[in-house]
Amino acid sequence: MTAFDVERGDAIHPGKPVTVDRYTGGARINHWITAISLVLLALSGLALFHPSLFFLTGLFGGGQWTRTIHPWIGVVLFFSFTGLFIRFWRANLWKAEDGTWLARLKDVLTGHEERLPEVGKYNAGQKAVFWGMSLLILILIASGFVIWDQYFAAYSTIDQKRIAVLIHAIAAVTIICVWIVHVYAAIWVRGTISAMTRGRVTGGWAWRHHRKWLRELVGGKERRS
Amino acid sequence: MFPPLPNPTVKPTPAQFGEQDLTRRSASNVAPPARQLTPVAKLIDTSKCIGCKACQAACLEWNDLREKVGFNSGVLDNPLDLTPASLTVMRFSEWINPETQNLEWLIRKDGCMHCADPGCLKACPAPGAIVQYSNGIVDFDHDRCIGCGYCIKGCPFNIPRISQVDHKAYKCTLCSDRVAVGQGPACAKACPTQAIVFGTKEEMKQHAEGRIKDLKSRGFKNAGLYDPPGVGGTHVMYVLHHADKPEIYANLARDPRISPIVELWKGVTKYAGLAAMGGFAAFGFLHYLISGPNKVSEEDEKKAEQLTGSDVS
Numbered sequence: 001m002t003a004f005d006v007e008r009g010d011a012i013h014p015g016k017p018v019t020v021d022r023y024t025g026g027a028r029i030n031h032w033i034t035a036i037s038l039v040l041l042a043l044s045g046l047a048l049f050h051p052s053l054f055f056l057t058g059l060f061g062g063g064q065w066t067r068t069i070h071p072w073i074g075v076v077l078f079f080s081f082t083g084l085f086i087r088f089w090r091a092n093l094w095k096a097e098d099g100t101w102l103a104r105l106k107d108v109l110t111g112h113e114e115r116l117p118e119v120g121k122y123n124a125g126q127k128a129v130f131w132g133m134s135l136l137i138l139i140l141i142a143s144g145f146v147i148w149d150q151y152f153a154a155y156s157t158i159d160q161k162r163i164a165v166l167i168h169a170i171a172a173v174t175i176i177c178v179w180i181v182h183v184y185a186a187i188w189v190r191g192t193i194s195a196m197t198r199g200r201v202t203g204g205w206a207w208r209h210h211r212k213w214l215r216e217l218v219g220g221k222e223r224r225s
Numbered sequence: 226m227f228p229p230l231p232n233p234t235v236k237p238t239p240a241q242f243g244e245q246d247l248t249r250r251s252a253s254n255v256a257p258p259a260r261q262l263t264p265v266a267k268l269i270d271t272s273k274c275i276g277c278k279a280c281q282a283a284c285l286e287w288n289d290l291r292e293k294v295g296f297n298s299g300v301l302d303n304p305l306d307l308t309p310a311s312l313t314v315m316r317f318s319e320w321i322n323p324e325t326q327n328l329e330w331l332i333r334k335d336g337c338m339h340c341a342d343p344g345c346l347k348a349c350p351a352p353g354a355i356v357q358y359s360n361g362i363v364d365f366d367h368d369r370c371i372g373c374g375y376c377i378k379g380c381p382f383n384i385p386r387i388s389q390v391d392h393k394a395y396k397c398t399l400c401s402d403r404v405a406v407g408q409g410p411a412c413a414k415a416c417p418t419q420a421i422v423f424g425t426k427e428e429m430k431q432h433a434e435g436r437i438k439d440l441k442s443r444g445f446k447n448a449g450l451y452d453p454p455g456v457g458g459t460h461v462m463y464v465l466h467h468a469d470k471p472e473i474y475a476n477l478a479r480d481p482r483i484s485p486i487v488e489l490w491k492g493v494t495k496y497a498g499l500a501a502m503g504g505f506a507a508f509g510f511l512h513y514l515i516s517g518p519n520k521v522s523e524e525d526e527k528k529a530e531q532l533t534g535s536d537v538s
Contacts, residue, residue, distance in 0.1 A: 014535040017526045048350040048373060050495055051252035063351050063371030064392065111516055149374035149387060162378050162486040169490055173498035177505045184509035189519045203529025204521040218532055 005091045005120030005213050012217050018203025020217065022121075022195040030083045031196055037077035038179060044070040045172050071148045078141045085134055091121045092131065097212075098124035118211040129182045136175040143168040227422045227432050230409045240405040242358055249357040251349035262360035266426040267399060267410055269334050270436055270464040271474065272445070273420035276301065276315055276332040283415030284313050287400065309388035309395040312336055313412060316475035333463065333474040334412070334421065337384045337397035339363045341457030344483040345396075347491050348379025354394075361426065361460035362399045370394050379491075381456060381481040399460065429462060436464045455482030 009024035023031070044066045047056035057066040097117040101108070101124040107115040108125070122130065146156045146164035156164070186192045191205040206214040242262055247255045285292060290310040298305050301317045313336035320329045343363045346355040354369035355376065365376075365385075372392035376385040385394045400410035408414070409423035416422075422432060433450045440448035449468025452458045463477070471477040530536040 012533050014530075014533045016530060016535060018529045018533050018535050048371075048375075050499060051350065051352060054252060054350065054352055057371075063369075067371045067373045068392075109512065109516070111519060147374070147378075149377070150372075150389075150392070153374070153387070158378060158383060159484075159486075161374075162484050162490070165375070165378055166486050166490040166494065169494050169498065173494075173501055176502050180502070180505040180509060184513075187518075188509075188513060191521050202521060202526060203533060203535075204523075204526030207529040207532065208521050208525040214529065214532065 005122075006216050006220060007087070007091055007121065010121070010213075010217060012203070012214075018206075019200045020203055020206045020214065021199055022201050022206075023199045025199065027084075027087055028196055028199055030080060030087065034077060034080040034084055037073050037080060038175075040073050041070065041077060042172075042176055042179070044073070046176075049169060049172070068150075071144055071150075074141060074144050078137060081133070081137050088122075088130060089134075092127045094124075094127065095120065098127060101125075102128075113208060118215070119209075119213070120216070121210055121213040123209070125181075125185065129178055129185075132178045133175065133182075136171050136178065139171040140168060140175065143171065226419060227424070227428075229419070230414070230423065233406065233408050238406050241407065242360060242405055246358045246360070247356050248359045249343070249346055250353050251346045251355040252352040258359050260359075262358065264359075264361045264426040265399075265404060265424070265460060266361065266429040267339075267413060267421060267423050267461045268429040268433055268464065269461065270420045270422075270433075271331060271333055272436070272440055272448070272464060272466045273418045274315075274332045274334065275418055275420070276317060276330075277417060278303075278315055279415040279417060280334055280412035280421060281311065281313055281315060283411040284397075285310065287403070287411035288312065288398075307335065307384065307386055307396075309386045309390075309393075312395060312397040318473060318475050320473045329466075331466075331474050333477060335384075335475065337363065337399070337461065338382050338456070338481075339397075339399055339460035340381070340481075341459065342483065344379035344381050344456070344487060345376035345385055345394075346379070347483060348375040348487055350375055358401070360404070362401045362404065363460075364398050364401050365394055365396060367391075367393045367395075379483065379487050381478060381483055397461075426458075426460065433462065433464050440464070440466055451477070453478070453481050455480050 009021055009027070011021045013019045013021070043056050044060055046053045047066055057063045060066040060069055097119055100117045101119060104116055107113070143164040145152055147161055147168060189209065191201055195201045203214070246258050246260070246262055248258060249255065292304060292308065292310045295304050297303070302314065304311050304314060307314050313334055316333045316335050318331040320331055321327070322329050339361055340363065341361065343355070343357060346357060346363060349355045350373060351369050351371045354366055354371070355363065356366060357363045370393040372387055372394065374387050374394070376394050377387070385396045387394050400408070403410060413421040413423040422429065424432070430450065437448045437450060445466040447469040448464070448466050451463035451465050451468060451471060465471060465474060467473060471479050527536070
């Protein structure tokens with residue numbers, strides 16, 4: 001049996017130090033298209049969210065351009081994230097140890113990883129980010145279409161548009177908060193960013209943070225040989 | 226009869242109000258203006274309207290707008306709705322009065338009401354694209370409009386329309402350019418029955434009182450003035466023969482006010498949203514300061530080497 005959490009392309013390269021392939025080139029390109037879209041969406045969206053941030057429209061060539069381009073970037077993000085979802089959803093399914101991990105969030109934040117259960121390719125925090133992003137992107141694209149007046153004004157009533165614009169704003173604020181958690185965790189947990197740039201992590205990183213995944217990879221290799 | 230405004234002088238005159246008289250400016254704060262202009266108002270007397278559409282023609286003419294040739298939809302309303310070019314539209318309703326069994330032909334000139342508390346301005350994200358002068362006129366500055374359509378969501382009367390040509394919002398300006406040089410709106414000038422009159426808001430209320438008294442003496446016991454308090458009153462008011470039933474006039478709102486959803490969106494969501502994002506960022510910053518980076522140790526690398534068999538060779 002192939003281990004549940006091991007994704008296509010994951011592999012161990014023994015040596016000193018051990019390196020572990022975590023993300024394929026395709027996954028990384030897919031991730032960065034999504035990431036750039038999300039940042040551009042946040043900047044253009046925030047420009048219209050609060051007057052003090054309206055100056056951000058300058059980045060997009062003015063208010064008219066910001067209004068024009070924002071929904072199109074949203075469409076790009078939706079399809080790009082769909083790619084990520086198809087790649088990652090299986091390894092993000094909730095497991096028994098995830099509840100324990102989440103209950104010991106205090107130990108996570110205070111750096112007592114020895115008190116945490118061994119986790120697979122993703123820990124409960126990463127899974128929460130994954131499912132949070134998935135749900136929020138669905139909400140944002142759906143509410144976004146309702147307020148995309150240039151093409152879809154005729155398909156909803158003004159009352160529906162009012163509700164949609166409120167939901168869109170709240171979901172956008174929430175996804176930016178989730179994004180902050182995602183980026184901060186990548187910076188705080190050293191050795192993580194190389195996973196999404198070069199595609200690899202060190203064996204020590206995998207041992208420390210995703211031991212179950214590492215064991216599954218080792219087990220898989222043993223069975224193959 | 227309300228004395229019509231005299232014909233203006235042909236000598237060029239400077240504008241009597243401008244940027245310095247703004248009481249509100251969308252997505253910005255303005256200093257309270259040094260002087261208070263006399264509030265103005267347009268009064269539309271539905272009982273005197275004959276449905277000639279001279280006001281519509283005058284509006285197109287003065288604002289140099291062209292409506293594309295439409296088609297007959299089987300009713301007198303033409304065009305059927307407000308458009309980026311038709312800033313005012315006569316709405317015709319046939320209503321059978323249940324008390325008299327008389328067919329009453331109710332004609333209401335629809336257009337921007339120039340609310341004292343304008344929902345469009347509250348919703349607008351573009352600084353200065355919507356402004357309100359201390360005389361009560363709410364105006365759009367098209368150079369600043371970004372075409373997002375938020376004003377449509379903010380408006381309790383469903384008035385602004387976005388042009389598919391230049392992607393900017395349009396609505397009645399109360400002929401702010403004419404009023405600034407001492408004239409009344411083009412529609413009032415063109416109205417042959419004085420169903421539309423223009424003056425100070427006080428004068429208009431007084432004039433309306435006389436009209437309502439007259440209507441009551443003719444049996445319209447519910448005649449009254451439409452100056453809805455939910456939006457702080459309006460600078461376009463109606464005299465209605467059935468003021469107790471505004472909705473029979475092509476669904477005129479009974480108690481218009483800015484939608485609570487819009488208030489929530491433009492109120493607490495804006496501030497709570499910024500606070501939440503700032504809070505998450507601040508937590509990350511503080512956490513990093515206090516606990517430092519989470520580093521992989523030498524021991525972790527050794528364990529991995531042992532697990533993968535790298536230490537044997």
